[in-house]
Amino acid sequence: MFYDYHTHTSFSDDSDTPMIAMLEGACKKGLTEICITDHYDPGYPDNMYPFDLPFDEYMATLADYQKQFKGRLSIKRGIEIGIQHHQLDKCSAAANSHDYDYIIGSFHCALGEPLYEGHFFDNKTVKESFLDYYRYMYDNLKVYKDYCNLGHMNIVARYSGGSPAFNEYSDYCETILKMIIQDGKGIELNTSSFKYKMETTCPSEDILRLYRSLGGEISSIGSDAHDPDRIADHFDYATEYLKSLGFKYITAFTKKKPEFIKL
Numbered sequence: 001m002f003y004d005y006h007t008h009t010s011f012s013d014d015s016d017t018p019m020i021a022m023l024e025g026a027c028k029k030g031l032t033e034i035c036i037t038d039h040y041d042p043g044y045p046d047n048m049y050p051f052d053l054p055f056d057e058y059m060a061t062l063a064d065y066q067k068q069f070k071g072r073l074s075i076k077r078g079i080e081i082g083i084q085h086h087q088l089d090k091c092s093a094a095a096n097s098h099d100y101d102y103i104i105g106s107f108h109c110a111l112g113e114p115l116y117e118g119h120f121f122d123n124k125t126v127k128e129s130f131l132d133y134y135r136y137m138y139d140n141l142k143v144y145k146d147y148c149n150l151g152h153m154n155i156v157a158r159y160s161g162g163s164p165a166f167n168e169y170s171d172y173c174e175t176i177l178k179m180i181i182q183d184g185k186g187i188e189l190n191t192s193s194f195k196y197k198m199e200t201t202c203p204s205e206d207i208l209r210l211y212r213s214l215g216g217e218i219s220s221i222g223s224d225a226h227d228p229d230r231i232a233d234h235f236d237y238a239t240e241y242l243k244s245l246g247f248k249y250i251t252a253f254t255k256k257k258p259e260f261i262k263l
């Protein structure tokens with residue numbers, strides 16, 4: 001009973017996998033449901049990766065496959081929107097232009113710099129990087145609400161080369177998580193932390209525990225797979241892990257409305 005709520009296809013600039021290969025892969029792994037969440041990241045500051053999305057073609061392709069796979073695999077139409085403060089109008093326009101089942105709001109950039117490569121970490125301590133990243137996230141999510149779940153909340157830790165103690169930045173996380181809960185949004189557990197050999201899960205156990213203790217209920221599991229091999233990667237582990245942290249449900253979405261599936 002697996003619901004993979006974070007997957008990419010060749011509609012994303014960083015994947016070469018045709019959508020059909022991901023869907024066949026999902027069937028092979030016995031998935032109950034897959035949500036395709038290709039990238040749209042307006043203003044991504046690397047010309048090699050514009051992360052644009054041909055929305056009409058993308059949605060039409062998904063609709064075709066929904067028909068084709070009927071009875072074999074439930075397919076949801078999602079999108080991963082990269083949020084940046086100077087692009088919020090474009091993010092909102094994309095979020096409202098089509099009838100998505102699910103929208104991941106992600107921060108791949110902060111303060112105009114890509115975390116993956118670039119100058120975000122220049123001349124900062126690890127602690128300063130974390131504080132800048134979470135402050136930027138808060139400043140955005142305070143005004144931007146066109147998403148369902150926050151993607152890979154602690155992605156900064158994938159690139160920072162270390163993490164400060166949680167209490168050095170937990171105030172920011174708490175403020176963000178309270179806002180997410182109040183807004184009726186959720187977070188995802190992103191199992192790509194295993195691929196990237198991160199020191200913690202994504203988000204970290206500290207963040208997941210804090211979210212749960214604040215009453216956070218909405219949580220989806222996503223592999224962030226860009227190829228069929230990684231679909232539902234570590235999902236057995238992820239399911240048990242969420243249970244052990246007090247989560248009672250994982251969340252699927254239809255037309256952006258959460259559906260709670262008992263763990």
Ligand SMILES: [Zn+2]
Nearest residue numbers: 080106151152
């Ligand atoms: Zn992402």
Ligand SMILES: [Zn+2]
Nearest residue numbers: 006008080224
């Ligand atoms: Zn992704």
